[in-house]
Amino acid sequence: MNLRDPLRDELAQHTIDDKPYWFRLDRRNFLKLFGGGLLVCLTDVPTWAQESGRTFGSHELPKDIAAWLSIAADGRVTVFTGKVEVGQNIRTSLAQQVAEELRVPFDSITMLMGDTDLTPWDMGTFGSRTTPTMGPQLRTMAAAARQMLVEMAARRWNADPATLTAADAKVTGSQTGQSLTYGELTRGEKLMKTVSTNVALTPATDWKIAGTAVPKVNGRDFVTGKHQFPSDIVRPDMMFGKVLRPEGFNATLISLDTTKAEKMPGVTVVHDGNFIAVAAANLSTAEHALSALHATWNVPTQPSNKDLFASFKQSSKTQPEDGGPEHVSGSVPQAMATAAIQLHRQYTVQYIAHAPLEPRAAVAEWANGKLTVWTGTQRPFGVRDELMAAFHIPVEQVRVIQPDMGSGYGGKHTGEAAIEAARLAKATGKPVKIVWTREEEFTWAYFRPAGLIEIGSGANRDGTLVAWEHHNYNSGPAAIATPYSVANQLSQFHPANSPLRQGSYRALAATANNFARESHMDEMAHAVEMDPLEFRMKNLIDPRLRAVFQAAADKFNWGQSKSTPQRGFGIAGGNDKGGYVATCVEIEINPADKKIGIRHVVQAWESGAIVNPDGLRNQVAGAIVQGIGGAMFESIQFANGRILNPHFAQYRVPRFSDAPQIEIVLIDRKDLPSAGAGESGIIGLAPAVGNAIFAATGIRLRNMPMASLDIAPKETASMFQSDHGTTQESLAYESA
Amino acid sequence: MSDFVLKVNGAHLHVSAPAEESLLSVLRDRLNLTGTKYGCGEGQCAACTVLLDGEPARSCLTPVSAAAKANITTVEGLEQDAKLSPVQQAFVDEGAFQCGYCTSGMVLCATALLRETPHPTQEQIVTYMDGNLCRCGTYPRIVAAVQRASQSPAKAGGQ
Ligand code: FES
Numbered sequence: 001m002n003l004r005d006p007l008r009d010e011l012a013q014h015t016i017d018d019k020p021y022w023f024r025l026d027r028r029n030f031l032k033l034f035g036g037g038l039l040v041c042l043t044d045v046p047t048w049a050q051e052s053g054r055t056f057g058s059h060e061l062p063k064d065i066a067a068w069l070s071i072a073a074d075g076r077v078t079v080f081t082g083k084v085e086v087g088q089n090i091r092t093s094l095a096q097q098v099a100e101e102l103r104v105p106f107d108s109i110t111m112l113m114g115d116t117d118l119t120p121w122d123m124g125t126f127g128s129r130t131t132p133t134m135g136p137q138l139r140t141m142a143a144a145a146r147q148m149l150v151e152m153a154a155r156r157w158n159a160d161p162a163t164l165t166a167a168d169a170k171v172t173g174s175q176t177g178q179s180l181t182y183g184e185l186t187r188g189e190k191l192m193k194t195v196s197t198n199v200a201l202t203p204a205t206d207w208k209i210a211g212t213a214v215p216k217v218n219g220r221d222f223v224t225g226k227h228q229f230p231s232d233i234v235r236p237d238m239m240f241g242k243v244l245r246p247e248g249f250n251a252t253l254i255s256l257d258t259t260k261a262e263k264m265p266g267v268t269v270v271h272d273g274n275f276i277a278v279a280a281a282n283l284s285t286a287e288h289a290l291s292a293l294h295a296t297w298n299v300p301t302q303p304s305n306k307d308l309f310a311s312f313k314q315s316s317k318t319q320p321e322d323g324g325p326e327h328v329s330g331s332v333p334q335a336m337a338t339a340a341i342q343l344h345r346q347y348t349v350q351y352i353a354h355a356p357l358e359p360r361a362a363v364a365e366w367a368n369g370k371l372t373v374w375t376g377t378q379r380p381f382g383v384r385d386e387l388m389a390a391f392h393i394p395v396e397q398v399r400v401i402q403p404d405m406g407s408g409y410g411g412k413h414t415g416e417a418a419i420e421a422a423r424l425a426k427a428t429g430k431p432v433k434i435v436w437t438r439e440e441e442f443t444w445a446y447f448r449p450a451g452l453i454e455i456g457s458g459a460n461r462d463g464t465l466v467a468w469e470h471h472n473y474n475s476g477p478a479a480i481a482t483p484y485s486v487a488n489q490l491s492q493f494h495p496a497n498s499p500l501r502q503g504s505y506r507a508l509a510a511t512a513n514n515f516a517r518e519s520h521m522d523e524m525a526h527a528v529e530m531d532p533l534e535f536r537m538k539n540l541i542d543p544r545l546r547a548v549f550q551a552a553a554d555k556f557n558w559g560q561s562k563s564t565p566q567r568g569f570g571i572a573g574g575n576d577k578g579g580y581v582a583t584c585v586e587i588e589i590n591p592a593d594k595k596i597g598i599r600h601v602v603q604a605w606e607s608g609a610i611v612n613p614d615g616l617r618n619q620v621a622g623a624i625v626q627g628i629g630g631a632m633f634e635s636i637q638f639a640n641g642r643i644l645n646p647h648f649a650q651y652r653v654p655r656f657s658d659a660p661q662i663e664i665v666l667i668d669r670k671d672l673p674s675a676g677a678g679e680s681g682i683i684g685l686a687p688a689v690g691n692a693i694f695a696a697t698g699i700r701l702r703n704m705p706m707a708s709l710d711i712a713p714k715e716t717a718s719m720f721q722s723d724h725g726t727t728q729e730s731l732a733y734e735s736a
Numbered sequence: 737m738s739d740f741v742l743k744v745n746g747a748h749l750h751v752s753a754p755a756e757e758s759l760l761s762v763l764r765d766r767l768n769l770t771g772t773k774y775g776c777g778e779g780q781c782a783a784c785t786v787l788l789d790g791e792p793a794r795s796c797l798t799p800v801s802a803a804a805k806a807n808i809t810t811v812e813g814l815e816q817d818a819k820l821s822p823v824q825q826a827f828v829d830e831g832a833f834q835c836g837y838c839t840s841g842m843v844l845c846a847t848a849l850l851r852e853t854p855h856p857t858q859e860q861i862v863t864y865m866d867g868n869l870c871r872c873g874t875y876p877r878i879v880a881a882v883q884r885a886s887q888s889p890a891k892a893g894g895q
């Protein structure tokens with residue numbers, strides 16, 4: 001058995017191989033700008049290669065309390081973490097955990113997040129890792145700080161620490177009744193103590209602040225417009241930048257005429273390597289200058305959606321062996337040969353865009369040779385590395401600050417806007433802001449990988465699965481191994497050549513693998529003539545997954561009503577990254593025009609001890625709504641190095657009218673460590689909908705998105721009918 | 737460049753900008769009123785919603801010259817004497833946001849809806865707000881927040 005390291009998968013998926021820019025290194029200017037003597041040679045090793053080791057390369061996490069939290073003389077607690085808030089609510093949930101362990105009121109805590117000068121190094125905010133890793137890290141530091149405060153009081157009073165208690169930001173002597181606040185004890189001094197990992201943490205059953213529905217900590221600032229997102233940052237004398245984008249991917253510049261733009265007053269034009277951009281005192285002038293640049297490009301012939309899946313299979317053969325099957329037991333061919341019922345099916349998912357409502361944005365400023373960049377990213381330290389490499393500067397000369405941003409969903413691991421703004425700021429000597437347009441975000445960011453998935457399965461007549469084989473081409477290995485108990489099984493991810501720049505997306509390939517697997521489970525359930533839930537339970541041992549299936553089914557009254565041609569019920573589930581999910585959906589089909597509407601979703605969720613049930617519900621419901629897009633209508637259309645639908649008018653995302661009635665059932669396992677919940681809630685919806693469509697119509701939809709693209713222009717919609725061997729009957733999606 | 741005196745949140749603000757520059761850009765980039773958001777610049781997301789004489793408008797598609805005579809309300813203008821408007825308060829109470837980037841546009845649209853229709857049905861809310869995108873998928877809570885605000889004893893307009 002060769003179980004993958006999920007961290008390695010995540011890192012592999014977020015590594016975007018192509019560098020956005022190579023600036024020509026003008027050595028003389030470089031020395032002039034930064035003074036002689038300090039040439040630090042940066043090797044071009046991708047950071048994840050260092051990070052993929054368990055030691056995180058040179059990045060040892062600090063062990064002293066002072067690196068993680070400080071207590072001011074007035075008792076205010078500041079917590080430092082390199083994790084970033086992107087809407088997943090960790091600014092609140094991490095503060096709850098610190099308040100709990102430190103025994104201070106929640107309101108006394110300020111989270112200082114994602115600032116590379118002030119917070120400990122962090123790999124990035126992805127992979128649902130904040131809750132399982134940063135949570136315990138901060139809890140450990142807070143619990144150690146509490147012990148330290150008790151010891152400080154004991155020394156002052158010459159008392160036995162065991163007779164003192166810490167509560168409500170004070171240490172109190174149980175016999176003497178004397179007490180000192182934390183602020184009085186620290187007097188604002190740093191808490192200098194090295195902490196070992198075995199510090200006793202408060203069990204979830206005793207939680208008073210963690211585990212409760214504390215409202216989002218700075219919620220008020222979002223309704224008043226006070227919160228400054230990365231694109232809202234303003235610096236004195238700031239200029240606005242615009243980047244000239246090539247006419248297509250992999251284009252080469254044939255000619256460039258900048259004379260007209262250079263003559264415009266107050267405009268700076270930069271052409272450095274493959275970077276062509278302008279800056280001006282305001283956005284209008286920058287836009288005019290951009291349109292005054294005359295460039296001609298050579299865009300090579302490139303693949304389109306058509307033939308995509310066949311090409312994945314083809315190109316996977318030329319990829320270096322990726323370690324073989326992920327998960328093997330028994331002999332699939334032998335078991336398959338004797339199975340009473342065998343099924344072989346193909347499933348596909350398209351490229352989709354994250355389309356965070358706030359596009360990439362950055363403000364960059366150079367002062368005394370030091371670069372400071374405010375930007376929206378899930379990896380401030382990763383962006384710092386990118387800036388160091390792009391400008392050949394040492395770590396002390398770059399600071400990246402990440403204000404809580406307009407989300408990312410896995411789509412903001414990179415620092416393009418930061419590099420662009422920094423290059424223009426270097427040329428103008430003033431702070432420069434870059435905010436990508438929606439079209440830029442749809443074109444020059446990166447996409448969730450498309451993928452082809454082939455599943456073969458064999459079962460006995462009594463519904464026992466005996467063989468399972470799962471191959472994923474290009475989309476990724478996340479959640480590729482079946483959670484069902486099958487004696488003979490094999491799962492394998494096959495990397496392939498991607499015509500588009502691709503990277504991580506909420507839940508990675510767990511969405512694609514689970515769509516294929518749970519659709520296939522449904523097909524097999526029908527083949528063995530069993531109820532889909534009963535068939536799953538028959539082949540499922542994992543008690544946590546069983547529990548969510550049961551909880552969702554109970555709430556939904558699964559099996560109480562039979563599907564009709566107008567109304568279908570579907571169920572699906574799965575687990576990844578410590579989150580367990582089961583989803584029941586009810587869809588309605590309009591008999592006249594075959595339009596599908598998702599009416600009702602019940603989703604059961606379990607991810608260990610719940611840190612904040614309100615935030616968790618919000619995440620799980622949001623994942624369902626976002627999942628509707630990929631399931632039903634989101635699909636990037638491309639041809640010859642161009643994106644054909646780079647606007648919300650052409651690329652449909654879920655709206656109010658698409659949101660069904662949603663009920664969330666949370667299972668709180670206080671006996672289990674808390675896992676992250678920002679991602680895996682998205683993996684149940686698509687297969688449950690597909691299964692409901694089948695229940696109603698007898699039509700099996702094996703390609704995501706499942707409904708025809710009723711908004712996309714006609715030509716692009718027809719291109720989507722790719723010839724990858726599976727047929728997709730046309731059903732339209734309608735809003736509820 | 738032309739000179740304008742804009743009436744924003746009750747204040748008269750002097751600004752010079754090309755007449756065709758979007759109100760969004762003028763508010764954000766020239767007046768530093770960054771509560772109004774850019775989401776698409778194409779009229780498709782409503783993150784940039786402002787109220788012009790109480791009516792919701794996509795500021796990304798509104799040339800500043802077209803807004804010069806109107807009373808412009810941005811999200812910064814809803815709070816009165818440090819008290820949130822009923823819609824703002826309802827969004828906080830329902831936790832009707834995740835990243836919060838869509839929130840100012842949502843709050844302004846809901847404010848306009850409740851002025852027109854003080855007690856909207858769920859269907860009316862969905863229809864009225866369908867142009868407002870929330871990529872975090874917080875729609876059900878936003879609908880609940882609008883319903884909550886519609887039941888608030890205070891007037892929903894925030895004026
Ligand atoms: S920014 Fe105006 S509608 Fe999207």
Ligand code: FES
Nearest residue numbers: 834836838870872
């Ligand atoms: S809360 Fe993130 S876009 Fe609405």
